[in-house]
Amino acid sequence: MTVTRLDAPRLRARAAELADLLIDAVDDGASLGFLAPLDRTVAEHWWKDRAEGVAAGRLAVWAAQDGDRVVGTVGLAFPDKPNSRHRAELVKLMVHRDARGKGLGRTLLTAAEESAVAAGVTLLHLDTETDSPAEHLYRTAGWTRAGVIPDYAASPAGVLRPTTLYYKHVAVG
Ligand SMILES: CC(C)(COP(=O)(O)OP(=O)(O)OC[C@H]1O[C@@H](n2cnc3c(N)ncnc32)[C@H](O)[C@@H]1OP(=O)(O)O)[C@@H](O)C(=O)NCCC(=O)NCCS
Numbered sequence: 001m002t003v004t005r006l007d008a009p010r011l012r013a014r015a016a017e018l019a020d021l022l023i024d025a026v027d028d029g030a031s032l033g034f035l036a037p038l039d040r041t042v043a044e045h046w047w048k049d050r051a052e053g054v055a056a057g058r059l060a061v062w063a064a065q066d067g068d069r070v071v072g073t074v075g076l077a078f079p080d081k082p083n084s085r086h087r088a089e090l091v092k093l094m095v096h097r098d099a100r101g102k103g104l105g106r107t108l109l110t111a112a113e114e115s116a117v118a119a120g121v122t123l124l125h126l127d128t129e130t131d132s133p134a135e136h137l138y139r140t141a142g143w144t145r146a147g148v149i150p151d152y153a154a155s156p157a158g159v160l161r162p163t164t165l166y167y168k169h170v171a172v173g
Pocket residue numbers: 025030031092093094095096099100101102103104105106107126127128129132133134136137140
């Protein structure tokens with residue numbers, strides 16, 4: 001298994017595989033910004049549209065590959081506000097259902113955290129559907145639960161669900 005950061009051309013080239021991954025997660029009920037069923041063309045375009053942010057340095061995307069197949073991804077979104085250069089948002093952490101439970105989610109999370117530190121980021125934050133399996137991962141990786149917002153986003157099935165906000169101070173040493 002290898003985890004690599006995708007530049008914009010590689011992100012475009014991998015967009016179809018990343019779309020498969022996103023569709024798998026949405027089919028499984030994960031709250032990632034989309035309703036089910038997620039159309040393949042829409043998903044692929046969504047990933048291709050991310051390339052602009054990657055090229056501009058507003059977004060970093062990693063892909064975990066098993067052989068040549070993309071089985072996981074995670075991103076970091078960097079705010080463009082002058083007062084927010086120290087922080088980044090962890091986004092779209094997902095592992096394909098048939099690759100879960102082997103430590104890949106934790107590996108992707110660690111890769112993003114280490115890269116954030118290397119980029120001078122000192123504060124990370126994220127939101128995740130309350131009581132989702134991902135919460136255990138974040139808590140055991142040292143993230144702090146900041147609170148819950150009710151009715152934050154619709155689940156893939158269209159039911160409004162709460163989200164839990166997490167943050168983590170990260171720094172060299
Ligand atoms: C969350 C997710 C990325 C975890 O990926 P993974 O590769 O299975 O994670 P790991 O194997 O690294 O496991 C990390 C920890 O979470 C635990 N875990 C994983 N899946 C779990 C589940 N369904 N229920 C409870 N705990 C779970 C593991 O036991 C492990 O804990 P441990 O190290 O204390 O034993 C994956 O389930 C996923 O893609 N979910 C759908 C997308 C999603 O919800 N992403 C989060 C958006 S914020």
